[in-house]
Amino acid sequence: xxxxxxxxxxxxxxxxxxxxxxxxxxxxxxxxxxxxxxxxxxxxxxxxxxxxxxxxxxxxxxxxxxxxxxxxxxxxxxxxxxxxxxxxxxxxxxxxxxxxxxxxxxxxxxxxxxxxxxxxxxxxxxxxxxxxxxxxxxxxxxxxxxxxxxxxxxxxxxxxxxxxxxxxxxxxxxxxxxxxxxxxxxxxxxxxxxxxxxxxxxxxxxxxxxxxxxxxxxxxxxxxxxxxxxxxxxxxxxxxxxxxxxxxxxxxxxxxxxxxxxxxxxxxxxxxxxxxxxxxxxxxxxxxxxxxxxxxxxxxxxxxxxxxxxxxxxxxxxxxxxxxxxxxxxxxxxxxxxxxxxxxxxxxxxxxxxxxxxxxxxxxxxxxxxxxxxxxxxxxxxxxxxxxxxxxxxxxxxxxxxxxxxxxxxxxxxxxxxxxxxxxxxxxxxxxxxxxxxxxxxxxxxxxxxxxxxxxxxxxxxxxxxxxxxxxxxxxxxxxx
Amino acid sequence: xxxxxxxxxxxxxxxxxxxxxxxxxxxxxxxxxxxxxxxxxxxxxxxxxxxxxxxxxxxxxxxxxxxxxxxxxxxxxxxxxxxxxxxxxxxxxxxxxxxxxxxxxxxxxxxxxxxxxxxxxxxxxxxxxxxxxxxxxxxxxxxxxxxxxxxxxxxxxxxxxxxxxxxxxxxxxxxxxxxxxxxxxxxxxxxxxxxxxxxxxxxxxxxxxxxxxxxxxxxxxxxxxxxxxxxxxxxxxxxxxxxxxxxxxxxxxxxxxxxxxxxxxxxxxxxxxxxxxxxxxxxxxxxxxxxxxxxxxxxxxxxxxxxxxxxxxxxxxxxxxxxxxxxxxxxxxxxxxxxxxxxxxxxxxxxxxxxxxxxxxxxxxxxxxxxxxxxxxxxxxxxxxxxxxxxxxxxxxxxxxxxxxxxxxxxxxxxxxxxxxxxxxxxxxxxxxxxxxxxxxxxxxxxxxxxxxxxxxxxxxxxxxxxxxxxxxxxxxxxxx
Numbered sequence: 009x010x011x012x013x014x015x016x017x018x019x020x021x022x023x024x025x026x027x028x029x030x031x032x033x034x035x036x037x038x039x040x041x042x043x044x045x046x047x048x049x050x051x052x053x054x055x056x057x058x059x060x061x062x063x064x065x066x067x068x069x070x071x072x073x074x075x076x077x078x079x080x081x082x083x084x085x086x087x088x089x090x091x092x093x094x095x096x097x098x099x100x101x102x103x104x105x106x107x108x109x110x111x112x113x114x115x116x117x118x119x120x121x122x123x124x125x126x127x128x129x130x131x132x133x134x135x136x137x138x139x140x141x142x143x144x145x146x147x148x149x150x151x152x153x154x155x156x157x158x159x160x161x162x163x164x165x166x167x168x169x170x171x172x173x174x175x176x177x178x179x180x181x182x183x184x185x186x187x188x189x190x191x192x193x194x195x196x197x198x199x200x201x202x203x204x205x206x207x208x209x210x211x212x213x214x215x216x217x218x219x220x221x222x223x224x225x226x227x228x229x230x231x232x233x234x235x236x237x238x239x240x241x242x243x244x245x246x247x248x249x250x251x252x253x254x255x256x257x258x259x260x261x262x263x264x265x266x267x268x269x270x271x272x273x274x275x276x277x278x279x280x281x282x283x284x285x286x287x288x289x290x291x292x293x294x295x296x297x298x299x300x301x302x303x304x305x306x307x308x309x310x311x312x313x314x315x316x317x318x319x320x321x322x323x324x325x326x327x328x329x330x331x332x333x334x335x336x337x338x339x340x341x342x343x344x345x346x347x348x349x350x351x352x353x354x355x356x357x358x359x360x361x362x363x364x365x366x367x368x369x370x371x372x373x374x375x376x377x378x379x380x381x382x383x384x385x386x387x388x389x390x391x392x393x394x395x396x397x398x399x400x401x402x403x404x405x406x407x408x409x410x411x412x413x414x415x416x417x418x419x420x421x422x423x424x425x426x427x428x429x430x431x432x433x434x435x436x437x438x439x440x441x442x443x444x445x446x447x448x449x450x451x452x453x454x455x456x457x458x459x460x461x462x463x464x465x466x467x468x469x470x471x472x473x474x475x476x477x478x479x480x481x482x483x484x485x486x487x488x489x
Numbered sequence: 490x491x492x493x494x495x496x497x498x499x500x501x502x503x504x505x506x507x508x509x510x511x512x513x514x515x516x517x518x519x520x521x522x523x524x525x526x527x528x529x530x531x532x533x534x535x536x537x538x539x540x541x542x543x544x545x546x547x548x549x550x551x552x553x554x555x556x557x558x559x560x561x562x563x564x565x566x567x568x569x570x571x572x573x574x575x576x577x578x579x580x581x582x583x584x585x586x587x588x589x590x591x592x593x594x595x596x597x598x599x600x601x602x603x604x605x606x607x608x609x610x611x612x613x614x615x616x617x618x619x620x621x622x623x624x625x626x627x628x629x630x631x632x633x634x635x636x637x638x639x640x641x642x643x644x645x646x647x648x649x650x651x652x653x654x655x656x657x658x659x660x661x662x663x664x665x666x667x668x669x670x671x672x673x674x675x676x677x678x679x680x681x682x683x684x685x686x687x688x689x690x691x692x693x694x695x696x697x698x699x700x701x702x703x704x705x706x707x708x709x710x711x712x713x714x715x716x717x718x719x720x721x722x723x724x725x726x727x728x729x730x731x732x733x734x735x736x737x738x739x740x741x742x743x744x745x746x747x748x749x750x751x752x753x754x755x756x757x758x759x760x761x762x763x764x765x766x767x768x769x770x771x772x773x774x775x776x777x778x779x780x781x782x783x784x785x786x787x788x789x790x791x792x793x794x795x796x797x798x799x800x801x802x803x804x805x806x807x808x809x810x811x812x813x814x815x816x817x818x819x820x821x822x823x824x825x826x827x828x829x830x831x832x833x834x835x836x837x838x839x840x841x842x843x844x845x846x847x848x849x850x851x852x853x854x855x856x857x858x859x860x861x862x863x864x865x866x867x868x869x870x871x872x873x874x875x876x877x878x879x880x881x882x883x884x885x886x887x888x889x890x891x892x893x894x895x896x897x898x899x900x901x902x903x904x905x906x907x908x909x910x911x912x913x914x915x916x917x918x919x920x921x922x923x924x925x926x927x928x929x930x931x932x933x934x935x936x937x938x939x940x941x942x943x944x945x946x947x948x949x950x951x952x953x954x955x956x957x958x959x960x961x962x963x964x965x966x967x968x969x970x
Binding site for chain 1: 492494496511512513514527528529554555556558583584585586587590591608609611612616617620621623624627628631635638640641642643644645646647648649650657659660661662663664666667669676677683684685686688690697700701702703704705706707712713715717719727728730737738902923924926927928929930931932933934959960961963965966967968969970
């Protein structure tokens with residue numbers, strides 16, 4: 009007889025029928041009421057253990073964390089809090105859990121403590137909910153692009169190019185660090201390394217994604233990317249997952265349309281498929297908020313915040329317009345911003361982005377057409393404006409609480425303009441010959457963007473530390489498990 | 490006016506309506522018939538260019554590979570080979586393609602040549618088909634697990650553990666290779682490295698996957714894995730993608746059921762959603778086969794081979810039974826095997842696996858219960874048999890042409906048995922304490938398997954070199970693009 013998953017059983021009406029369930033003990037009350045969970049849903053199944061029906065030796069082992077198999081009869085529950093329960097007829101302890109040693113007791117543990125036992129935190133309700141939402145969002149991403157005929161492309165993780173300059177990179181090598189091969193000049197001899205040259209972990213799949221888009225039309229990547237930056241913050245990881253769609257024949261407006269559609273699609277999918285998880289996380293956040301001073305509390309609860317993004321058309325304004333709004337804004341006039349806005353050309357800080365979204369427009373904002381000098385070489389240059397300002401067809405999407413969640417642009421497809429820009433920025437053309445081939449042969453307007461997956465999960469779960477939304481976070485001085 | 494993708498237009502019946510299409514020129518015949526492709530499907534759209542209706546200068550630029558935008562009227566085609574065509578009313582060259590320089594001319598190029606221009610090979614029909622099938626298989630994997638309530642887990646790419654010993658690893662470091670930090674003893678000082686210890690690229694997400702399964706029940710991974718092995722073959726990559734499901738409360742039979750179901754599901758999905766691509770690849774393979782001597786040709790064409798896997802129940806036999814069959818087999822008796830089978834305990838070679846599948850059973854085969862000595866430490870030990878032979882509850886799925894496509898096992902959940910085995914194999918327990926915690930607290934039977942994604946794509950596309958089924962292959966001395 010096969011076992012039935014608890015999620016199925018909780019929805020079942022087959023009262024009087026016998027089932028086997030397997031799972032882990034969450035609590036055991038009054039030597040009679042056992043709550044078990046098998047990971048299939050957030051809710052536990054209540055199992056009723058008839059008094060004196062089982063051997064004492066077995067009952068004594070029903071500690072939190074123990075794995076058990078139970079055969080029993082499904083019945084309507086008389087108690088509060090559950091519709092069904094299982095009257096146990098047969099009980100087997102699969103794996104014990106010594107209550108003096110098992111770190112997860114039925115009480116509230118701090119997130120800091122749980123991070124240290126990331127291999128066990130999956131067993132808490134909070135992390136069960138987080139990783140279910142993460143799973144739903146990942147699937148929604150694939151489904152969104154699949155429905156629209158996009159091709160999922162696996163861009164390389166190990167790369168020999170470091171031209172994008174998006175950040176510090178990790179080196180990948182099979183050389184003996186103690187005694188690396190050296191050439192005649194005494195330099196490290198990368199010809200002897202595995203790939204015959206120096207290689208790194210990728211910081212972005214965009215450039216390779218463009219190669220595919222200039223043939224397959226619409227593509228997306230969804231893979232790990234890396235930054236070797238010494239940032240010990242709640243917002244940065246050394247290893248994180250990115251979604252990077254790239255579309256031939258799209259301009260920057262098409263790009264914004266797609267990004268807005270994607271964000272709404274995946275948030276809606278999470279709300280629809282994880283109602284219990286999001287309800288739990290909403291309540292969790294509300295409780296956390298109570299501990300904070302009034303002015304630090306979230307303006308919206310989790311579901312309100314998610315619906316805020318679903319129900320509003322994202323406001324689209326140019327960087328130049330945003331600077332005007334920010335200059336005239338109260339916090340700028342009253343010098344409440346940490347970084348005061350006094351002119352065109354500066355990069356926006358999180359406080360400015362949040363002001364635009366949360367105070368000024370009260371809806372998600374898409375900022376476009378940033379100064380060329382603060383953006384990457386591959387972004388398409390706009391016509392110089394009347395004031396002689398150089399901008400690029402970039403676009404960033406700003407969300408409440410979190411600031412930038414998407415960054416993208418139309419790409420510079422004009423060979424001459426692109427190579428001139430590369431020269432200005434000291435990017436060696438000969439190393440990027442393969443990339444330039446897309447501009448040499450059948451070049452065409454195209455655009456794309458990047459969505460940091462953990463940022464998205466952070467937003468949808470209402471968590472505040474990015475280390476809590478990826479199973480095993482990597483950050484400076486930590487690569488545990 | 491937005492452009493319409495060619496796939497849509499080829500299915501349209503809106504004759505007489507005006508459309509815009511954008512794509513790349515494949516061929517231009519008689520200064521009149523233009524075939525263009527935008528990556529949305531394998532088929533090209535025929536565009537009719539009225540003679541003398543367009544400027545000579547434009548028409549002269551309609552070379553293979555040029556990107557163009559065309560406005561025109563959809564009409565029923567009078568010619569053979571297509572149902573619809575577009576009568577051009579307006580023509581714009583977006584990006585030229587110099588026929589003296591563009592490497593992809595409308596003729597057959599060798600796969601070897603195309604591997605050297607992997608950034609452009611997406612533009613060939615063959616690679617368009619391959620990457621569409623790859624995309625379909627990836628989506629099918631996610632959909633299969635999503636429908637069954639599995640949780641997609643992103644296991645870490647950078648890992649501090651090298652306990653599995655599945656192969657040579659790549660080191661990940663931010664130390665200066667030329668002058669790495671050293672400690673008092675003159676040894677490399679990994680405390681100064683980014684993660685404060687030596688780290689590598691993962692060879693498998695299984696161990697971390699087990700941690701998640703022992704809480705969330707059923708999980709799967711789908712991510713990149715790495716081997717720094719100096720294997721310059723058509724079957725090995727240094728960077729490849731793996732799917733690794735892990736299921737709590739599954740025994741090895743449940744494991745086989747799931748793996749068989751998964752393989753059939755994804756193959757069926759590819760056949761249903763990529764009929765044109767698979768037809769094209771079938772014909773391609775048939776043409777390749779014609780060049781080979783009779784005895785090297787495939788016994789089945791591509792669709793026959795795929796249906797062979799769909800329609801047959803996979804044969805399930807033990808390693809011990811397989812050895813008996815192989816010992817008595819003709820090629821063994823006639824000494825035609827390169828590696829003769831003369832006793833129990835040896836590992837099977839590809840020739841043996843293929844004999845079992847293609848000659849003996851004529852169906853996919855699941856081999857189980859391998860000798861413990863040739864398998865990994867984490868596989869569950871069976872009862873010692875009457876001959877005193879030690880086996881483990883492993884299972885490998887063997888496919889025609891390709892040999893092993895899936896490898897898995899029930900996991901050793903018994904703490905004492907596992908730690909004893911680790912000691913025997915010199916695997917340091919203290920480095921694996923987190924892994925052993927799953928056996929200390931609420932341990933339970935569980936099982937899982939690994940499916941090499943590129944092996945699967947190789948099988949379903951009928952290609953013969955694994956470097957042709959991943960966009961940018963990484964192998965010894967090569968990390969291009």
